[in-house]
Amino acid sequence: QGVTEEMLANDQTMTHQVVTNGMGRHLQRYSPLDIVNKDNVKNLVPAWAFSLGGEKQRGQETQPLIYDGIMYITGSYSRLYALDVNTGRELWQYDARLPEGILPCCDVINRGAALAGDKVIFGTLDARIVALDAKTGDVVWRDQIDDYKAGYSYTAAPLVVGDLVITGNSGGEFGIVGTVQARNVDNGDLVWERPVIEGHMGMLNGEESTMTGTLNATWPGDMWKTGGGATWLGGSYDADTDTLVFGTGNPAPWNSHLRNAGAPTEGNTGDNLYAASRIGIDPATGEIKWHYQTTPREGWDYDGVNEVVSYTDRAGNMRYATADRNGFFYVLNREDGAFVDAYPFVKDISWASDIDDNGRPIFVEENRPGDPTASTDGKKGDVVFSSPGFLGGKNWMPMAFSQRTGNFYVPSNEWGMDIWNEPITYKKGAAYLGSGFTIKPNYEDHIGSLKAIDPDTGEWKWEYKNEAPLWSGVMTTAGGLVFFGTPEGEFLALDDETGEVLWSFQTGSGIVGQPITWDQDGEQYVSVISGWGGAVPLWGGEVAKKVSYLNQGGLLWTFRLPKELASAN
Numbered sequence: 030q031g032v033t034e035e036m037l038a039n040d041q042t043m044t045h046q047v048v049t050n051g052m053g054r055h056l057q058r059y060s061p062l063d064i065v066n067k068d069n070v071k072n073l074v075p076a077w078a079f080s081l082g083g084e085k086q087r088g089q090e091t092q093p094l095i096y097d098g099i100m101y102i103t104g105s106y107s108r109l110y111a112l113d114v115n116t117g118r119e120l121w122q123y124d125a126r127l128p129e130g131i132l133p134c135c136d137v138i139n140r141g142a143a144l145a146g147d148k149v150i151f152g153t154l155d156a157r158i159v160a161l162d163a164k165t166g167d168v169v170w171r172d173q174i175d176d177y178k179a180g181y182s183y184t185a186a187p188l189v190v191g192d193l194v195i196t197g198n199s200g201g202e203f204g205i206v207g208t209v210q211a212r213n214v215d216n217g218d219l220v221w222e223r224p225v226i227e228g229h230m231g232m233l234n235g236e237e238s239t240m241t242g243t244l245n246a247t248w249p250g251d252m253w254k255t256g257g258g259a260t261w262l263g264g265s266y267d268a269d270t271d272t273l274v275f276g277t278g279n280p281a282p283w284n285s286h287l288r289n290a291g292a293p294t295e296g297n298t299g300d301n302l303y304a305a306s307r308i309g310i311d312p313a314t315g316e317i318k319w320h321y322q323t324t325p326r327e328g329w330d331y332d333g334v335n336e337v338v339s340y341t342d343r344a345g346n347m348r349y350a351t352a353d354r355n356g357f358f359y360v361l362n363r364e365d366g367a368f369v370d371a372y373p374f375v376k377d378i379s380w381a382s383d384i385d386d387n388g389r390p391i392f393v394e395e396n397r398p399g400d401p402t403a404s405t406d407g408k409k410g411d412v413v414f415s416s417p418g419f420l421g422g423k424n425w426m427p428m429a430f431s432q433r434t435g436n437f438y439v440p441s442n443e444w445g446m447d448i449w450n451e452p453i454t455y456k457k458g459a460a461y462l463g464s465g466f467t468i469k470p471n472y473e474d475h476i477g478s479l480k481a482i483d484p485d486t487g488e489w490k491w492e493y494k495n496e497a498p499l500w501s502g503v504m505t506t507a508g509g510l511v512f513f514g515t516p517e518g519e520f521l522a523l524d525d526e527t528g529e530v531l532w533s534f535q536t537g538s539g540i541v542g543q544p545i546t547w548d549q550d551g552e553q554y555v556s557v558i559s560g561w562g563g564a565v566p567l568w569g570g571e572v573a574k575k576v577s578y579l580n581q582g583g584l585l586w587t588f589r590l591p592k593e594l595a596s597a598n
């Protein structure tokens with residue numbers, strides 16, 4: 030029988046296993062375990078470590094899953110490993126053996142697998158989805174999400190809801206079209222496909238389905254055909270409203286003047302729906318139920334993919350929270366995705382002065398990169414400094430919510446960029462940006478900034494500064510702890526009320542993975558993968574130079590609090 034729908038639904042409270050990404054479908058990354066607490070966390074010790082081995086040590090972003098004595102992790106270059114959770118020994122591994130010519134934009138990473146019944150399912154950089162027998166690693170079924178030669182790839186953890194496995198796609202830098210696909214989890218048959226760019230037709234049970242919105246209302250000419258909006262971080266399922274929630278990436282190309290977004294015209298807003306948005310989807314049909322666009326008229330690569338966490342606020346309202354690339358932390362209504370409030374979560378936002386009462390940004394027009402056609406040679410538009418930089422006030426690394434404090438713990442970065450636009454035309458499989466950029470730190474002593482944020486008021490309760498940009502997931506526990514890692518290799522536990530460092534461990538490489546915790550035989554365990562990589566070393570420019578001393582790696586660390594040390598001082 031294996032992993033059931035009931036287990037997926039109750040993952041947050043079934044603390045002896047971890048069967049969902051996000052440690053529960055609400056994506057709170059909050060564990061009710063308090064065996065490890067503020068007093069005894071200093072006694073946490075390594076239980077075992079596992080090396081992913083070989084030369085393929087890069088960007089390890091996985092969140093481990095645990096079921097029936099087995100830990101499942103994915104590794105760089107589309108590999109999946111099953112480990113004995115007691116010893117860390119490898120049981121089996123699957124290597125997707127990627128073809129030449131894959132086009133991932135932002136390193137050869139993977140963020141994790143999904144469990145369903147007796148299968149473990151993951152997506153690969155050549156835009157395939159593979160279902161394996163969870164006990165043996167044998168392939169049960171395999172399917173193609175899209176054409177890797179056109180720039181499609183896949184990096185997210187798939188999502189399982191009932192008898193469907195649901196995936197997004199990557200490739201926004203190549204003018205692909207963002208879609209969400211639902212397959213039958215038993216055999217991989219496509220049930221529906223939902224493009225998220227206006228104008229494209231969807232599919233339902235093999236038939237063409239309704240169009241996503243009104244053709245051309247927000248895009249000029251036929252720019253929508255290669256309009257981007259990659260759904261590259263995957264999504265989540267809100268069972269309380271029976272809604273799939275997916276974020277969509279930047280519209281393509283980056284040069285906003287080619288999409289009417291620079292200067293909207295009569296009858297064409299240049300908002301470029303549904304890029305840079307969050308969308309609610311009906312899991313039965315793939316129809317869009319609601320959308321909220323975080324960055325209309327996008328022009329800075331502010332993908333709208335960041336995770337949407339479901340929670341209940343202090344007044345008892347059902348809310349979503351999401352911390353966007355654009356530097357604003359948004360609160361939405363879970364019933365209909367409607368805008369409730371927005372606050373800055375980084376210090377120096379310069380592209381917009383605020384978000385108005387309708388949830389629309391108040392643009393600072395002079396901080397939009399200029400139109401190259403207005404320049405003397407037509408080749409380079411005006412250079413502007415915008416903050417945050419294109420890698421975002423926060424990128425993909427997930428924040429956590431604490432049911433104990435009611436606060437969010439947001440891994441953010443304080444940086445800006447010089448950015449300019451250039452002419453570009455679409456060519457299959459070629460980068461489709463029409464922009465150039467240089468990321469710049471906003472402060473001498475830190476870029477990374479973990480903030481405890483009260484979602485009701487937007488107040489920052491405390492801030493932990495880190496020299497390098499933060500790129501790891503965050504986890505909170507009922508023991509009053511906030512776990513996360515740094516590119517410098519430290520795995521840290523902070524006090525959730527003060528931000529004080531209570532424990533740290535040097536893992537040997539930069540941490541860009543996502544921690545989990547579970548319990549077994551009355552003891553609490555914590556795991557995280559270490560292995561520097563992802564977008565920062567590739568695209569960070571000046572910042573990449575600053576962190577070029579950091580070593581690659583690939584080690585899964587598991588820590589434990591031995592019973593005899595739980596009460597010791």
Ligand SMILES: O=C(O)c1cc(C(=O)O)c2c(n1)C(=O)C(=O)c1cc(C(=O)O)[nH]c1-2
Binds near residue numbers: 138183199261332563
């Ligand atoms: O538009 C896209 O399709 C797309 C995909 C990905 C990805 O799949 O990793 C990233 C981005 N964009 C992106 O903009 C970005 O900053 C980024 C960072 C990372 C990473 O893993 O460190 N991936 C991606």
